Amino acid sequence: MRRAWRVSDVRSAEKSLMATLPDGTLMQRAAAGLARRCALLLQEAGGVYGARVLLLVGSGDNGGDTLLAGAALARRGAQVRALLLTPERVHLAGLTALRQAGGFTVSDLPGRSDLVLDGIVGIGASGGLRPAAASIVRRLEDLRDRTGNRPPIVAVDVPSGVTVDTGDVPGEAVTADVTVTFGCLKPAHLIGPAATRCGLVDLIDIGLGPALVTDPAVRVAEAADIAGWWPRPGATSDKYTRGVVGLATGSAFYPGAALLSTAGALAGPSGMVRYAGSAHREVVRAHPSVVVADRVADAGRVQAWVCGSGLGTGDQARTELRSVLATALPVLLDADAINLLVGGEHATHLRRDAPLVLTPHDGEFKRLAGEAPGADRAGAAARLAAWTNAVVLLKGDRTIVATPSGEIWANPTGSPVLATAGSGDVLAGLLGSLLAAGMPAVRAAVTAAYVHGLAGRRAAQDGPVTAPDVASALRPVVADLLG
Ligand SMILES: NC(=O)C1=CN([C@@H]2O[C@H](COP(=O)(O)OP(=O)(O)OC[C@H]3O[C@@H](n4cnc5c(N)ncnc54)[C@H](O)[C@@H]3O)[C@@H](O)[C@H]2O)[C@@H](O)CC1
Numbered sequence: 001m002r003r004a005w006r007v008s009d010v011r012s013a014e015k016s017l018m019a020t021l022p023d024g025t026l027m028q029r030a031a032a033g034l035a036r037r038c039a040l041l042l043q044e045a046g047g048v049y050g051a052r053v054l055l056l057v058g059s060g061d062n063g064g065d066t067l068l069a070g071a072a073l074a075r076r077g078a079q080v081r082a083l084l085l086t087p088e089r090v091h092l093a094g095l096t097a098l099r100q101a102g103g104f105t106v107s108d109l110p111g112r113s114d115l116v117l118d119g120i121v122g123i124g125a126s127g128g129l130r131p132a133a134a135s136i137v138r139r140l141e142d143l144r145d146r147t148g149n150r151p152p153i154v155a156v157d158v159p160s161g162v163t164v165d166t167g168d169v170p171g172e173a174v175t176a177d178v179t180v181t182f183g184c185l186k187p188a189h190l191i192g193p194a195a196t197r198c199g200l201v202d203l204i205d206i207g208l209g210p211a212l213v214t215d216p217a218v219r220v221a222e223a224a225d226i227a228g229w230w231p232r233p234g235a236t237s238d239k240y241t242r243g244v245v246g247l248a249t250g251s252a253f254y255p256g257a258a259l260l261s262t263a264g265a266l267a268g269p270s271g272m273v274r275y276a277g278s279a280h281r282e283v284v285r286a287h288p289s290v291v292v293a294d295r296v297a298d299a300g301r302v303q304a305w306v307c308g309s310g311l312g313t314g315d316q317a318r319t320e321l322r323s324v325l326a327t328a329l330p331v332l333l334d335a336d337a338i339n340l341l342v343g344g345e346h347a348t349h350l351r352r353d354a355p356l357v358l359t360p361h362d363g364e365f366k367r368l369a370g371e372a373p374g375a376d377r378a379g380a381a382a383r384l385a386a387w388t389n390a391v392v393l394l395k396g397d398r399t400i401v402a403t404p405s406g407e408i409w410a411n412p413t414g415s416p417v418l419a420t421a422g423s424g425d426v427l428a429g430l431l432g433s434l435l436a437a438g439m440p441a442v443r444a445a446v447t448a449a450y451v452h453g454l455a456g457r458r459a460a461q462d463g464p465v466t467a468p469d470v471a472s473a474l475r476p477v478v479a480d481l482l483g
Helices: 007-018 025-044 061-075 092-100 131-143 192-197 223-229 255-266 280-286 315-326 335-341 362-369 377-388 423-436 441-460 467-482
Strands: 002-004 052-057 079-084 104-106 115-119 153-156 178-182 200-204 218-220 244-248 272-276 291-293 304-307 331-333 356-358 391-394 400-402 408-410
Touching: 007 025, 025 061, 025 115, 025 153, 025 178, 025 200, 052 061, 061 079, 061 092, 061 115, 061 153, 079 092, 092 104, 223 441, 223 467, 244 255, 244 315, 244 423, 255 272, 255 280, 255 423, 255 467, 272 280, 280 291, 304 315, 304 423, 315 331, 315 335, 331 335, 331 423, 335 362, 335 423, 356 377, 356 441, 362 377, 377 391, 377 400, 377 408, 391 441, 400 441, 408 441, 423 441, 423 467, 441 467
Parallel strands: 052 079, 052 115, 079 104, 115 153, 153 178, 178 200, 218 408, 244 272, 244 304, 272 291, 304 331, 331 356, 356 391
Antiparallel strands: 002 218, 391 400, 400 408
16 A cells, blocks of 8 residues: 655654754755666666756755755766756755766756756645746756657656645646655645656655654555455355345436446445346346346345436435435445435435445536535545545546545546546446445445556557446456456
8 A cells, every 4th residue: 555644744754753863864865865766767868977967956955855866966977957946045055065076057948958857846835836937847848859859857756836735736837757755655646637747656765654653644555455355255155145236226218327337236246236226127138147126125135235327316216315325234326316415305314324435526526515626636525525424436537535534545547548428337336346245435435446447447458448348347357456
């Protein structure tokens, strides 16, 4: 699992660690790691000796790290030039070290560089980039050669211009090839549009770990976590003990949603899928193992309900929603079921003891929360989770899963190909199967988003992706993960 901490927590950890160390130790460690990573990049491109390295240097310690790393590269024979954004305010020890190593300052972007280090701002940035910094970042494009290639850009700690705690990119920002960060990951490395600005993220250990005593702000599951959490049948398992998932999805108008949520559920770990709704004939024809009924009240026993995808918002849909919310079972509400919550008619049912999962896209989120997720998607998802007492899975390029207590997970496997009709129905079915198999709601949501994302990527290998392609790719993805 990867974890990221907020700036305030990083600052506290740094402070407590610095109290035990000689002045400047952390910066020396950071700069040494940064220089090592840059040297590797230069070696891949022909060598450190003689390479032209450009440092973009802001006024804080982020600029200091950059100057010290530049000094180390200059000592190895690189031609290091520093463009100081505020020459009147610069990290003096860093600048002295650079000059002593043979580096020098320049007053404008040079015509050619082999590597650029972005040390304009790090975790001390506030607001969007100031005009001088924004203008330099815009002009980084000028470094492209005739063939359109530009030198690799290494962001120091975070790409300048991103909002570190939310992953928002409010204006001009650096798009890095590699981001070398120190001590721990920060939210911008994992969430929001900032995450895609980071390129490869390389974490340098500066000894901060033991001092990070707060809960992480963002967590990201890895393949080993998913494989470890995925429920597997044992020798004594039967179809009931593996969990039965019930689907109250689809309608005469949207039979496809019923088929797609069923296909998603069948790829999950539960032992049986029950479908309840008006598309029951289509479902059993396409998926003979599914046990069908035409309404929730007649469906038989299940261990979790999925309700909403393609359900419509008429009287029948309201009855079905009321029925599933009245159970003492885990319930996932998607699409139309979320729309039916708007207006508060079902609000009293949300205060339930059994787990509740909501899977809105931005439009559904806005209708339910009263405002769009905005720039701080993780914060917005956490607020909705606290308000509804539900695990909220907010769909997006980096899908967010938030719990009522404020725990945030970001999904790393997202893919734009998942933005296709019916893809959410597949996700809902899969997530419902994980709930029915007994997984805690937050893990079920994180696992479903992860596997669904991989399935989208796998399906994309064969051309344009439709929701049935995503559903078909789920099983091979699960097989790969469980190895
Ligand atoms: N504190 C520590 O112990 C360590 C800090 N390290 C480095 O120090 C950095 C943090 O240093 P600082 O706290 O000095 O902060 P930064 O260097 O990130 O930025 C603060 C400076 O940038 C200017 N600034 C703020 N917002 C701006 C904006 N929107 N546009 C342009 N300029 C802006 C401010 O005037 C201030 O001088 C980290 O990101 C990391 O690179 C590392 O050396 C590791 C250890």
